[in-house]
Amino acid sequence: MNTNLPPIRQAFQVRYDYQLLFTQHLFAVENPLFKNVLSEYRPNEPIKCLFIVDQGVMDCHPLLETHIKQYCEQYKNQIQYTELVVVPGGEQSKKDQTSVDRCLTAINENAICRHSFVVAIGGGAVVDMVGYAATIAHRGVQLIRVPTTVLAQNDAAVGVKNSVNAFEKKNFLGTFSVPYAIINDLEFLKTLEQRDWVAGIAEAIKVALIKDKTFFEYIENNAQALANRDMEVMAYLIHRCAELHMEHISKGGDPFESGSSRPLDFGHWSAHKMEYMTDYQLRHGEAVALGMAIDMVYASLIGILEDDLDRVLNVIKKVGFQLEMPFESDQEIKEVLHGIEEFREHLGGKLTIPLIPKIGTKTDVHQIDYTLMEQAIRSFVRKPESSL
Numbered sequence: 232m233n234t235n236l237p238p239i240r241q242a243f244q245v246r247y248d249y250q251l252l253f254t255q256h257l258f259a260v261e262n263p264l265f266k267n268v269l270s271e272y273r274p275n276e277p278i279k280c281l282f283i284v285d286q287g288v289m290d291c292h293p294l295l296e297t298h299i300k301q302y303c304e305q306y307k308n309q310i311q312y313t314e315l316v317v318v319p320g321g322e323q324s325k326k327d328q329t330s331v332d333r334c335l336t337a338i339n340e341n342a343i344c345r346h347s348f349v350v351a352i353g354g355g356a357v358v359d360m361v362g363y364a365a366t367i368a369h370r371g372v373q374l375i376r377v378p379t380t381v382l383a384q385n386d387a388a389v390g391v392k393n394s395v396n397a398f399e400k401k402n403f404l405g406t407f408s409v410p411y412a413i414i415n416d417l418e419f420l421k422t423l424e425q426r427d428w429v430a431g432i433a434e435a436i437k438v439a440l441i442k443d444k445t446f447f448e449y450i451e452n453n454a455q456a457l458a459n460r461d462m463e464v465m466a467y468l469i470h471r472c473a474e475l476h477m478e479h480i481s482k483g484g485d486p487f488e489s490g491s492s493r494p495l496d497f498g499h500w501s502a503h504k505m506e507y508m509t510d511y512q513l514r515h516g517e518a519v520a521l522g523m524a525i526d527m528v529y530a531s532l533i534g535i536l537e538d539d540l541d542r543v544l545n546v547i548k549k550v551g552f553q554l555e556m557p558f559e560s561d562q563e564i565k566e567v568l569h570g571i572e573e574f575r576e577h578l579g580g581k582l583t584i585p586l587i588p589k590i591g592t593k594t595d596v597h598q599i600d601y602t603l604m605e606q607a608i609r610s611f612v613r614k615p616e617s618s619l
Contacts, residue, residue: 247409251389251473253466257377257416258298266306268375268412273346277311281343283334283361285353287320288379291422295352313341320353322511324360325395325402334364338372345369348411352377354427355387355515359402362393366406374410379419381431381465382516385472386438388413390480400573401503415473417466425460429551430516432457435472436547437497437523442475444591447546454549497585497593498523501608504570509557520552521611529607530586533600538590556611564608571599 254264269278282299289295296315303312316337324330334349343349349372351361358376365374378388394405420428432450439447449467450457456464479495502518527543530536548554558564575582585593 247391249391249409249412251413251415251477253415253417253470255416255418257414257418258295258302260302260305263306265302265414266309268414269309269348272348272373272411275308277307277309279311279313279341279343279347280350281313281337281341281347282315282350282352283337283357284315284317285320285324285357285379286317288353288419289317292419313343318353318357318360320357322356322396322506324353324357326511328395330360331364331395334361335368338364338368343368343372345372348373348375350375350377352379353383354378354380355383358383358388359392359394362408362410363395363404363406366393366408371408374408376410376413377416378413379416380423380427381420381469382427382434382514383431384415384420385431385469386434386476387515389473389476399507400577401507415469417462417469420462420465425551426514426517428460428465429458430514430520432468432550433498433516433520433523433547433552435468436550437519438472438475438479438495440523440543440587440590441495441497441585441593442479442591443471444589446471446475447590450550451542451546454546458549458551497587498526500574500584501525501567501570504567504573505557508563508566513557517552520547521554521556523547524554524611525604525607526584526586528610529599529604530588532603532607535586535588535594535596537588543587543590554611555613556608559612564605564612567608568601568605571601571604 252264254262256262257265272278284295299315300312303310314337316333318324318330318333338349349361349365351358351374355378358378362374362376365372376388378384391407391409392405393408394402397403436450439450453464457468476495498519499522502515502522505518505521506513506515524544524547527536527540531540544554558567571582582597583595584599585595588594
């Protein structure tokens, strides 16, 4: 019997389309946007929708459930309301399997199928977690993201990643999937704490430093307005930041991160480690701001940075970041440094860390001088006040 048969090989491409929409008062009955999004998917037929909402959003918007139910009733020919599930907000939703299991249980009990929709309403962590649950149920049910924080609207909810934490590592479990739509309702931003308002600006500064000097100059010129919660300025910042992220995903050649280069993770190797070390008391955006500052100082120390370091740090501070390490001891500093090796593992073995030579451009380095990186980290350790 001849078993020396030729191999069979095929190649195929899959086209993905997804959209980011902007509105205010998404679930006001006079606003047809949400209904229209569903109509585009399957016209003239009710579509099951399971709503999963961040507890923090519910606390700030106690009438949200009522408005959603009224909206679904108004457009019942297009929307079949099933249930609204409330999950913990923030990193708590990603810390263990509990919230994922609640989502999966609701998907199962409400018979949500691959042509039904899960609607995730919340901050970046909740959107991440719900997206993960939606992707592993039935190998993927339809997902609409309604991000409610600056960070989620300009970054976390815009990409194609979903994840939860495990084994004491951030985003250890995850999937790639493209949401059917992301809908940014700017009204949700009005109830954010100042700390969360500011935290989201970090990702805009990040993508501007990597890709767009003009956008960085916009942030620089409007830093005080952003700190003062100017909604018009913030709306533009979110739009441009999201646009740059989506362009990178669609045109960067590696939307599902099969390679080792992750330019949009500038400042993130230390950010993820610091978040974990503070038990996520440090906001992601706060950690990214500090992580970018550390890497900018490091780039200056090794001679890569050509632009004015103080200019960049001043912008980060002016929008409201403190830029102080939450750690002081030698042991803690060493643990932060260990985040480099954890980042290497996350990338698949080859270390690739983006650094900024000039505002609007980036370069990748594959080796780190630990002595100089420690010096960069220590430059942000709070100095003890001198006694008089």
